[in-house]
Amino acid sequence: MxxxxxxxxxxxxxxxxxxxxxxxxxxxxxxxxxxxxxxxxxxxxxxxxxxxxxxxxxxxxxxxxxxxxxxxxxxxxxxxxxxxxxxxxxxxxxxxxxxxxxxxxxxxxxxxxxxxxxxxxxxxxxxxxxxxxxxxxxxxxxxxxxxxxxxxxxxxxxxxxxxxxxxxxxxxxxxxxxxxxxxxxxxxxxxxxxxxxxxAGLPFEGLENNPISDALEAELADLNRLLSQRSTVGAIDFVARELFPPCIENLLQKAENETQLIPVESFTLMAFLTGIGMDADEIVAFCDASSLDPEGIRYQIEYLKDDRGTQYPPPSCETLNTYGICHNEDEHWKQAGDPLTYYKKQVEQRRDDVTDWRETRS
Ligand code: SF4
The missing domain is CATH 1.20.930 (Transcription Elongation Factor S-II; Chain A)
Known part of the structure; x- marks a missing residue:
């Protein structure tokens, strides 16, 4: 070896x-x-x-x-x-x-x-x-x-x-x-x-009733919890930065200050932007003034999407808190369990007061 x-x-x-x-x-x-x-x-x-x-x-x-x-x-x-x-x-x-x-x-x-x-x-x-x-x-x-x-x-x-x-x-x-x-x-x-x-060869067959699956119970419970956190907020398709939750705004500002985002941060940001309905070209343009490089953005978006739409939205507020990305600003946890749900609620309440970023592009 x-x-x-x-x-x-x-x-x-x-x-x-x-x-x-x-x-x-x-x-x-x-x-x-x-x-x-x-x-x-x-x-x-x-x-x-x-x-x-x-x-x-x-x-x-x-x-x-x-x-x-x-x-x-x-x-x-x-x-x-x-x-x-x-x-x-x-x-x-x-x-x-x-x-x-x-x-x-x-x-x-x-x-x-x-x-x-x-x-x-x-x-x-x-x-x-x-x-x-x-x-x-x-x-x-x-x-x-x-x-x-x-x-x-x-x-x-x-x-x-x-x-x-x-x-x-x-x-x-x-x-x-x-x-x-x-x-x-x-x-x-x-x-x-x-x-x-x-x-190739995945998934392995015949594991369900195998003692192996019992021995991996704790790990599987954690991974299943992660998968179940996938949000089902439905289509938003509206881009208004002023309505973004603080966690996402902080990540954007960090990237715009030329600070390199760690993987979970860029994943969260891309998952959020994809989740609100932006396509790859839009996200590249939106992040133009940041440290994020276009190829990296495109790779992550490809990873996040599948034929059925967004597969992996941003992690929950609880998970983001454990990564130090969320500080539960303004008691958001009381309003939503994840950034997409929070944003959707904001859009529903204030849509008429703000302009979709796409309409402001020349
Ligand atoms: S509570 Fe949720 S939506 Fe609000 S900043 Fe934290 S992670 Fe973002």
Whole structure:
């Protein structure tokens, strides 16, 4: 087992490492091994913040980190929610691609000074079975290639019809049956390939009456509570910043002061703006004067939406309070349990006194 397995646990080699470690997962779960706690965090952060990274990476050994992945897959299977599985897989993929980027950018000095095994794109392509269909264009010197070519079939499989216009085949440069993509575009396609790999085989069947589900009762109760907090406030479709609850206004001001938002803060902000009916272009324009970058905004919005509309609205006031985002200003808790419900009530009361931001745009 090495650090690569812990950081990219969906690799075949990582699965082999788990097998070779000869660990009985049901015994590990029953014994409340720390890997279970990390698995719980893995799923929780995936659903709440769009990342599977730990908040306390130094708290876990490589073995616990690796073993938390199969336990997380059991947990997410037991949630019995297709959207939760999808969000979980997307978060694992996003985490993996961010790590790949870090590995690629690590300079030689760093490589020499650490024993961490790093991943390169070639290895990832091999692991995903894409080596033969994605090739870099020649480059001079040791620089990372700026362009890649991907066979048209895999391109169509990995890109989505819901992505922006530029992804449509008609808008792409096609050379000998291959589509040219820029490096950052390739990241997005690879992220989709990792999502597919993580999602494959989920949910596990036959877990319901298994002692494993009893042993994971507390973790499941917490995750189900998180899912049940999904608000059903219905369509709002009205944008008036002066009516936003203080938690959201504070986050906006923080971003506008060029302060970097932590993941749960940007998740909350994006979930709120999406929940009140704004689309990606509107949110990018609305946050134009902030530290939030347009690509990051678009990624999070994609993560938050599904075909049925907003899947993950902002967390409840109670949860935001535990993250220090809400200070229960003006006793809001008495008015609503979550920021969307609060805002909806404000809009219902004061709609005639304020103007929709969209109408003020030139
Ligand atoms: S009580 Fe709720 S709506 Fe009000 S600031 Fe706190 S989190 Fe936001």
């Amino acid at each position: 090495n650090s690569l397995h812990a950081r990219y646990p969906f690799f075949e080699a990582a699965r082999d490492a788990v097998r070779d470690a000869d660990v009985d997962l049901s015994e590990l779960i029953a014994a409340e091994d720390p890997a279970v706690e990390r698995a719980h965090e893995r799923v929780r952060r995936s659903l709440l913040e769009g990342t599977a990274r730990s908040e306390t990476p130094d708290a876990w050994t490589e073995t616990q980190e690796l073993l938390s992945y199969p336990v997380a897959r059991i947990l997410v299977s037991l949630l019995n929610s297709a959207p939760a599985i999808e969000k979980y897989a997307q978060a694992e993929a996003k985490t993996a691609i961010d790590r790949l980027q870090t590995d690629i950018e690590a300079d030689d000095d760093e490589l020499r000074s650490t024993s961490t095994v790093r991943l390169d794109r070639k290895r990832l392509l091999r692991e995903l079975g894409l080596s033969a269909v994605i090739v870099p264009e020649p480059t001079t010197g040791p620089r990372e290639p700026a362009w890649f070519r991907i066979d048209v079939g895999p391109y169509l499989e990995l890109s989505s019809s819901t992505w922006r216009e530029k992804w449509k085949l008609v808008n792409r440069e096609l050379v000998d049956g291959q589509v040219r993509v820029e490096r950052h575009e390739l990241q997005k396609l690879l992220q989709k390939a990792v999502t597919n790999q993580v999602q």
